[in-house]
Amino acid sequence: MDAMIMMPLGDIFMDLFSINPAQFSYLVSAYAFAAFTSSLIATFFIDRFDRRSALLFAYGGFAVGTLFCGIAPSYFFLLVIRFITGLFGGIMGALVLAIVSDVFIYERRGRAIGIIMAGFSAAAALGVPLGLYLADVFSWNAPFLFIGTLGMLLLSTIAFRFPKIDGHLRDFKVVRPMQVLRNIITDANQLNALALGMVLVLGHFLIIPFVAPFMTRNVGFLQSQITWVYFFGGILTVFTAPLIGRITDRFRPYPTFIVVMVLSFIPVIWITQMGPSSLVIGLVATSLFFVLGSGRMIAPQTMITAAVGPDSRGSFMSMKSALQQLSIALASFLSGAIVVIGEGGKLVHYDIVGFLSVFICMGALLVGQRLKVADGN
Numbered sequence: 001m002d003a004m005i006m007m008p009l010g011d012i013f014m015d016l017f018s019i020n021p022a023q024f025s026y027l028v029s030a031y032a033f034a035a036f037t038s039s040l041i042a043t044f045f046i047d048r049f050d051r052r053s054a055l056l057f058a059y060g061g062f063a064v065g066t067l068f069c070g071i072a073p074s075y076f077f078l079l080v081i082r083f084i085t086g087l088f089g090g091i092m093g094a095l096v097l098a099i100v101s102d103v104f105i106y107e108r109r110g111r112a113i114g115i116i117m118a119g120f121s122a123a124a125a126l127g128v129p130l131g132l133y134l135a136d137v138f139s140w141n142a143p144f145l146f147i148g149t150l151g152m153l154l155l156s157t158i159a160f161r162f163p164k165i166d167g168h169l170r171d172f173k174v175v176r177p178m179q180v181l182r183n184i185i186t187d188a189n190q191l192n193a194l195a196l197g198m199v200l201v202l203g204h205f206l207i208i209p210f211v212a213p214f215m216t217r218n219v220g221f222l223q224s225q226i227t228w229v230y231f232f233g234g235i236l237t238v239f240t241a242p243l244i245g246r247i248t249d250r251f252r253p254y255p256t257f258i259v260v261m262v263l264s265f266i267p268v269i270w271i272t273q274m275g276p277s278s279l280v281i282g283l284v285a286t287s288l289f290f291v292l293g294s295g296r297m298i299a300p301q302t303m304i305t306a307a308v309g310p311d312s313r314g315s316f317m318s319m320k321s322a323l324q325q326l327s328i329a330l331a332s333f334l335s336g337a338i339v340v341i342g343e344g345g346k347l348v349h350y351d352i353v354g355f356l357s358v359f360i361c362m363g364a365l366l367v368g369q370r371l372k373v374a375d376g377n
Contacts, residue, residue, distance in 0.1 A: 006027060006028055006031075006082075009132075009135060009140055009143075009212075010024050010209065010210070010212055010213045011212065011213045011216050011217070011223060012135065012140050012223070013027065013075075013140070014213070016140065017074070017075040019075060020341065021210065021213070021336050021339050021340065021341060021347070022336040022337060023075070023336075024209070024336070025209055025332040025333060025335065025336030026079060026332075026336075027078065027079060027082055028209050028328070028329075028332040029328070029329040029330075029332035029333055029336075030079050030080075030082045030083040030086065031082045031083065031085060031086035031089065032086065032325045032326070032328035032329035032332065033083065033086070033325070033326070033329045034082075034083040034084065034085070034086030034087045034089075034090065034325075035086040035087070035089050035090025035091075035093070035321065035322070035325035035328075036090060036322045036323070036325035036326040036329065037087065037090070037322075038086070038087040038088065038090040038091050038322075039090040039091060039093075039094055039318045039319070039320075039321035039322030039325060040318070040319070040322040042090075042091050042094065042314075042315075042318040042321075042322075043180060043181070043184075043315045043316075043318040043319045043322065044180050044181070044315070046091070046094070046095070046098075046314040046315055046317075046318050047312060047313075047314040047315050050164055050165060051095060051098065051099050051102065051164075051165035051314075052158070052162050052163070052164050052165060054091070054095055054314075055092065055095050055096075055099075055158060055162070056155070056158055056159060057088075057091075058088045058089075058091040058092040058095060059088070059092055059151065059154070059155055059158060060088075060155055061085075061087070061088030062085060062088040062089050062092055062151065063148050063151030063152050063154075063155060064148070064152075065081060065084050065085030065087075065088060065089075065148075066085055066144055066147050066148035066151060067144070067145060067148030067149070067151075067152075068081045068084075068085075068148075069081050069082065069085060069144040069148070070141045070142070070143075070144030070145035070148060071141065071145075072141075086325070090321055090322065090325050091318070091321075093321050093325075094314070094317040094318040094320065094321035094322075095314070095317075096116065097113075097301070097305060097317050097320075097321075098313050098314045098317040099165055100112045100113065100116065100305070101305040101306075101310070101313055101317070102165055102310055102313065103165070107249060108249060109249075109302050109305060109306070110245045110246070110247075110248030110249040110253065110256075110298060110299065110302045111242065111245040111246055111248075111249055112245070113245055113248075113298050113301050113302055113305075114241045114242040114243070114244055114245020114246065114248070114298050115241070115242055115245065117237065117241035117245070117294050117295075117297060117298055118237065118238045118239075118241040118242050120237075120294065122234060122238050123234070128227070128230035128231075128234070129227035129228075129230055129231045130143075130146075131143030131146065131147070132224075132226060132227045132230075133227065134146055136223070136224060180312070180315050183312060184315070184316060184319055187308075189307050189308075189371065189372050189374060190307050190308055190316060192307070192367060192370045192371055193303070193304045193307035193308070193316075193320070193371055194319060194320055194323055195367050196300055196303070196304060196364055196367045196368050196371065197300075197304055197320050197323060197324050197327075198323045198324060198326070198327045199327075199360060199361075199363050199364040199367055200296075200297070200300055200361065200364040201324040201327040201328060201331070202327040202328075202330060202331050202360055203331075203357045203358070203359075203360035203361035203363075203364060204293060204296075204297070204331075204357070204361070205327065205328045205331035205332070206331045206334060206335050206353050206356060206357040206360070207268060207271070207272060207335065207350075207353055207354060207357050208331075209331075209332055209335055209336070210335060210339055210347060210350060210353070211229070211271065211286065211289075212226050212229070213347060214271070214272075214274075214347050214350050215229060215282060215286070217345055217346050217347050218274070218275065218276070218346050218347055218350070219274050219275070219276060219277050219282050220276045220277065220282075221279065221282060225279060228279070228283055229282075229283065229286045229287075232283055232286075232287045232290075233286055233287045233289070233290025233291070234290065236287055236290060236291050237290050237291055237294050237295075240291045240294075240295060241294055241295060241298065244256070244260060244295040244298050244299075245298050248298055248299045248302055253299040253300070253302045253303045254299070254303065254368055254369060254371075256298075256299040257296070257299035257300050257303070257365070257368055258365060260292060260295045260296045260298075260299065261296045261361060261364070261365055263292050264289070264292035264293055264295070264296045264361070265358050265361070266288065266292070267285055267286075267288040267289035267292060267293070268289065268293075268354050268357055268358055269354050269355070269358065270285045270288075270289075271285050271286065271289055271354070272350045272351050272353060272354025272355075272357075273351050273354065296361075300364070300368055303368060303371045304320065304371070305317075306371075306373045306374060307371055307372070307373075307374055308374050309374050309375055334353075334356075335353050338352055338353050338356075339353060
């Protein structure tokens, strides 16, 4: 939710700090660059620790960083704190998928990842509207303070209720950092999996930063109506993500990936070409993007987690997280460089971003067909 709340607040930040779209994109990409850095470092060490201890460290730093975002007095301070928060957020994302992969066998992993995606959607459906409401009633600081406080409370739940997961340590052998890297780059299957993750995230996140500003400036939504975008999209995805997860397990990941990916191009082009429209039409388009945009992630994530065995899964997932965060940062920079503010404050060239997103995601389909299931899954 912390990362998602930045997107709908984009218009508020641009007005409050008197920044342009490119400068706003730095707030998004700073977090991503930091997550890339920490995930890359974690690649060499993460498998030496049990999953719960590593998760406690990452989640604790993430919660504290979010609290400091809520007291940022200036654009530069917020930019720096977003970077620091991203250092912990990058490790946390890799750990979640590593834990799921350790616990669920490949044939049931699609359902598990579908539930995780549903959790993200629940955060969008309930958390983001609540965060925007707090920003509207109090100030933009309120959502970050709320999320940070909630994070500190959940930290105790992880400490006392989360089970210890250390099965990967039974056969673990300490190797030098360069050997960890060598094991990844000499395995063609792991390289293909990393490439798939990068390309997929790059194409997906190209349009994400400017969805909310585009809906207010170009389509005609009020700032208060942006909450409905996340509410309806998130609620629908809570139900559709587990369904797509079950479909992934039943009909195999790659065929599911093809179908959902192609269908997802419809809302991408629709949204990025949309002119002034009614609230209902806009919500149909954005809700369809939520459902298919998150849905197209489930099958390839299932494929990616199976590209490596359990003994080095944490390192691989950290490398995957690092490269995907780099893709998010690159996507933010690209979209921020392409989209500009035109006459009347409207965003221009967003349609170009949409076509570029489709083109890149088509490349993900080509990479995905090369993946194989590694031993131990």
